[in-house]
Amino acid sequence: MSFFQPHGLLAGFHSEAPEPLLPELQSIGEQWFPMRRQISSHAHKAWELYLQLDGVSRWRSRRGTIELKPGHLYAAPPGVEHRLIESLSTKHHFVFAIIDLDAISARLPGVASAWKLGEFITAEGAEHLEAPFRQLVREASMRQPHRAAGMRAALDAVVIEATRLLEAAAGALPGARLLTLHxxxxxxxxxxxxxxxxxxxxxxxxxxxxxxxxxxxxxxxxxxxxxxxxxxxxxxxxxxxxxxxxxxxxxxxxxxxxxxxxxxxxxxxxxxxxxxxxxxxxxxxxxxxxxxxxxxxxxxxxxxx
Missing domain, CATH: 1.10.10.60 (Homeodomain-like)
Known part of the structure; x- marks a missing residue:
């Protein structure tokens, strides 16, 4: 496992294989980029989930160019090239995770059907992903009792919330309603x-x-x-x-x-x-x-x- 801060960040970290007992989480990070920052074309062996928390960024893939704003989710499938063209604001803040969805699906039956292999996924209204993502970052960045179990629970929560978002966007599920509050x-x-x-x-x-x-x-x-x-x-x-x-x-x-x-x-x-x-x-x-x-x-x- 490794923790480091990539060159040129305003703040944040990147971790590779943060927990040996949780190999399905291959990478994770939370970062603040300066304006005009770029990331060269790259691909992963597993799904990348990217949640824009603040600022605006522009990405390019074989589908074309997309612009991400706060609350937007961007999921890149395994083996597909994508790159960050530029960050368009002075406050570019995001979290990301590289995950082995097949391994996670083994304990969460039913989630895999929402993730179409080979297709990029973008979705608005992903604000509810922020809380489980933050918990996952917290569990990954600290050593404490039951760390692997805490990271697994947080990772599953991220995948479940992302799957709900994708299914709702596709019309497979109705929008969630909380009946206990006015x-x-x-x-x-x-x-x-x-x-x-x-x-x-x-x-x-x-x-x-x-x-x-x-x-x-x-x-x-x-x-x-x-x-x-x-x-x-x-x-x-x-x-x-x-x-x-x-x-x-x-x-x-x-x-x-x-x-x-x-x-x-x-x-x-x-x-x-x-x-x-x-x-x-x-x-x-x-x-x-x-x-x-x-x-x-x-x-x-x-x-x-």
């Missing part, structure tokens, strides 16, 4: 979950949900246990914890990317919710990794793959 609460929660960096003033959430601000607050607080504003703050802090533990991005940059008005505002909110400073959180994670995680190569790599 539709307005579910809408507001999804908006915050998908874009916690936005300010989401209450009047805007209420307008989109079709309710008065007071009614939305009452419904949301009863269902979720906190107000929309409190929920937004906790989502931002959760994202910050993830980035602090899995990237070397500057703390100020993380704070501003997540919508905080200043590093001081972020520091106070983080300490109040997490119980320690952001720097202490990062150092605690680094100490855990340095004691027991696989060592990352210090050599620069010119390509991500």
């Amino acid at each position: 539709p307005a609460v579910q809408l507001a929660q999804n908006l915050i979950d998908n874009h916690p960096e936005k300010p989401w003033p209450l009047i805007e959430l209420a307008r989109l949900a079709g309710l008065s601000p007071n009614h939305l607050v009452n419904l949301f607080t009863h269902a979720i246990g906190m107000s929309p504003r409190q929920y937004l703050l906790r989502q931002r802090i959760d994202r910050a914890k993830h980035q602090l533990g899995t990237s070397d991005a500057r703390i100020t940059a993380i704070a501003l990317d997540l919508g905080f008005s200043s590093s001081q505002h972020f520091a106070k909110a983080f300490a109040r919710i997490a119980g320690c400073s952001a720097r202490a959180w990062r150092e605690r994670g680094m100490a855990t990794v340095s004691r027991s995680a696989p060592r990352r190569s210090t050599a620069n790599r010119s390509r991500r793959r």
Whole structure:
């Protein structure tokens, strides 16, 4: 197994064979690219799943050129060439995984039918993939008890969510509905979950949900246990914890990317919710990794793959 940071990244990592007990996960990474970054033409022996989290990128394959925006999934089948033409924004952030779908299908019967061998797959509305992808990155980047089992569970969740997305896009499944929450609460929660960096003033959430601000607050607080504003703050802090533990991005940059008005505002909110400073959180994670995680190569790599 190897962990390294390819040359030219703003932040992030790449890992090859991150867990010997989970050979179906061949590679994984989370990376922040500078503007105009390119990746030369390449192919893999297994499926590559690429989820755009922030920014815009343009890819080319035999199908032509596609433009990916936040919440877009791009899946490249085994053996098919593809390349990143360029990243079109200053905040190009993504996660990816190279997976052996045949091995995963052996324990998840039924998922393989949605993945057509030899065909590129692109899908919008993949925001729900972010949570399992983040969990997979977290499990892969830290050494902790039950690591292989945790990575396997997170990987299966990624594949299941991606399969649902593909089947829904093909009309094989109806869109998912959550019946335990009021539709307005579910809408507001999804908006915050998908874009916690936005300010989401209450009047805007209420307008989109079709309710008065007071009614939305009452419904949301009863269902979720906190107000929309409190929920937004906790989502931002959760994202910050993830980035602090899995990237070397500057703390100020993380704070501003997540919508905080200043590093001081972020520091106070983080300490109040997490119980320690952001720097202490990062150092605690680094100490855990340095004691027991696989060592990352210090050599620069010119390509991500």
